[in-house]
């Protein structure tokens with residue numbers, strides 16, 4: 001009754017509409033599937049409308065909210081559904097152990113995607129959990145300082161601040177500057193804020209606020225040189241950008257499957273550099289840990305959604321079949337179109353930096369006097385999914401395009417904002 005997951009599912013699912021079918025599609029302009037390794041794809045090799053067809057998003061709907069939650073493509077849905085149905089229909093012990101151990105294959109894929117070892121990979125539920133495991137797992141106390149960036153997500157900054165109250169260490173903040181003053185500025189700002197007591201440096205590679213990109217490699221090197229532990233929050237870069245952790249060598253890197261990787265919901269990753277393994281405490285003790293490296297002691301989380309854990313790996317293969325570089329270039333290209341076209345509209349104030357090397361694929365702007373949440377409601381009426389930014393800090397609207405978007409989506413979004421500015425909501 002069991003049957004191998006590799007044999008039965010991967011072949012069927014990819015034949016159904018996954019990466020094998022994608023690469024074999026006639027619109028791939030004669031590029032042979034066997035030649036399509038991530039490193040060999042060149043700009044122009046991918047037909048993005050074919051990629052879009054892998055998603056369920058109807059033509060008349062524009063989803064520009066990757067920074068929050070990404071739609072998953074068909075292979076993800078198929079894999080989750082198939083294995084969930086099987087767990088609920090034929091939960092024989094042999095199948096249970098097979099689907100449970102499939103997460104080791106996901107661990108291998110994550111390690112190879114991030115260019116680290118499987119022994120350094122923990123499969124979490126999301127970035128929030130991963131970030132909190134870091135702030136729970138280090139022994140910090142009075143006299144110690146944690147250096148953070150002011151824009152960090154609450155799973156990062158609120159966690160450090162609340163735990164500082166409990167354990168007696170202090171938190172020092174490097175403030176966001178608008179507009180992005182450049183990588184050098186932030187490198188210097190962090191360097192100046194370091195004291196002999198600094199134990200941890202925590203920042204985002206790509207911000208969810210205004211899409212600023214940080215010099216992750218250089219900041220990790222700075223931390224390493226000073227004997228400081230680095231945590232890179234990769235929620236807005238993992239699955240979007242080509243992240244090479246063998247080059248940056250952070251101590252920790254976190255990410256979510258359900259954001260830019262377009263993977264199953266409620267799965268995530270925490271990379272823990274081997275050099276930290278002896279001084280990093282688990283946050284949780286339970287059954288069903290992983291079978292390699294740190295996962296043996298730090299990933300016991302009880303019963304989990306095993307189909308989702310398996311599917312996370314399937315989705316990493318999907319990304320790799322297209323090429324992470326290609327995906328990054330495409331998303332940045334669409335974001336650049338949005339930045340340029342929206343900035344040209346009278347009344348728009350762009351919070352996202354104009355310089356392409358200072359931004360990623362998050363585009364935040366204030367559309368004249370219009371209120372962000374009302375604009376997002378109007379966009380919904382027009383079939384466009386976006387996010388609002390309330391409050392006084394860079395308020396307005398956030399568009400975050402990804403590789404499933406097309407130029408039509410960009411034009412539709414810009415036309416809608418132009419219309420609202422001219423005629424009101």
Ligand SMILES: Cc1ncc(COP(=O)(O)O)c(C=O)c1O
Nearest residue numbers: 126127128153204208233235256
């Ligand atoms: C920078 C950053 N870190 C962490 C998170 C939390 O991600 P999740 O909700 O997947 O845990 C987010 C969510 O938007 C984020 O933008």
